[in-house]
């Protein structure tokens with residue numbers, strides 16, 4: 001089979017839509033969606049790896065495509081059922097985050113608010129792909145979903161994870177894998193949302209994480225060596241190998257407030273160069289929108305995903321606080337120390 005990315009980019013299906021090698025059988029489920037089934041499973045995990053939910057976030061697409069090619073060629077063993085997804089092929093062809101509306105705000109049925117939109121149809125297709133995949137396994141299967149993205153801006157933490165809202169602690173094995181993937185920070189949402197990881201976690205109890213790997217660049221301009229730990233951890237997971245326990249422990253942040261763009265009057269008081277995880281002191285005016293003003297409430301808050309150009313009603317930024325009381329052995333210096341040193 002021609003590789004997943006080339007076919008998806010060309011809007012084509014493989015001539016033969018299924019096949020097998022000494023390790024696995026594979027099935028082309030839909031545009032950019034391949035299901036792989038091991039002939040000799042060694043774990044009871046069902047793993048979804050998605051990328052390209054935003055069409056211009058190309059580094060994870062390149063990384064996942066390489067792994068998919070090796071699996072299909074029989075060069076990589078497979079330990080578990082695996083669903084590989086390129087999320088928004090139409091936007092990917094145009095090197096755009098989205099064409100009409102952000103697919104990663106549409107999950108959990110929110111796509112119904114966008115009648116006649118191709119991206120709403122894709123969101124429904126992506127929901128159904130996960131549902132079919134998870135529900136076709138046994139009840140005992142351990143479900144994981146890794147949704148690979150890149151950030152629009154540079155970040156004080158180059159690689160980080162964003163976890164959906166959950167009322168109990170995340171399993172240690174999952175957190176250990178996220179550390180092994182080279183994530184410097186983990187951000188914990190405190191409210192439900194329309195992302196793919198919220199959907200897979202809340203509807204199917206998957207261990208789900210949005211991985212942010214560097215900054216969005218066009219195909220061919222990515223330095224994948226920055227993500228070698230994530231690549232190695234993904235390959236180890238897929239092959240059923242344990243990841244090492246010697247990785248640095250990621251710093252933890254939780255979402256304290258969301259800045260929402262309410263109207264055309266919205267003004268974000270940050271420069272285009274403000275990095276993710278930049279710290280702001282208490283009382284700073286962050287944004288205003290008519291009568292509504294957003295201030296830093298706690299002694300210090302860190303901004304994530306500041307973006308004044310989102311559609312009205314959507315997130316224009318998140319404000320975070322550090323949450324590291326439990327972390328006895330943090331090996332990374334805090335971004336405050338690095339920001340002080342840089343100023």
Ligand SMILES: O=C(O)CCC(=O)N[C@@H](CCC(=O)O)C(=O)O
Pocket residue numbers: 054104149150151152153162163164195197210305306307
């Ligand atoms: O850099 C940005 O502004 C956005 C990068 C991105 O696409 N992030 C995801 C995070 C999803 C989550 O909260 O889990 C998104 O905005 O959809």
Ligand SMILES: [Zn+2]
Pocket residue numbers: 053054057149150
């Ligand atoms: Zn993204």
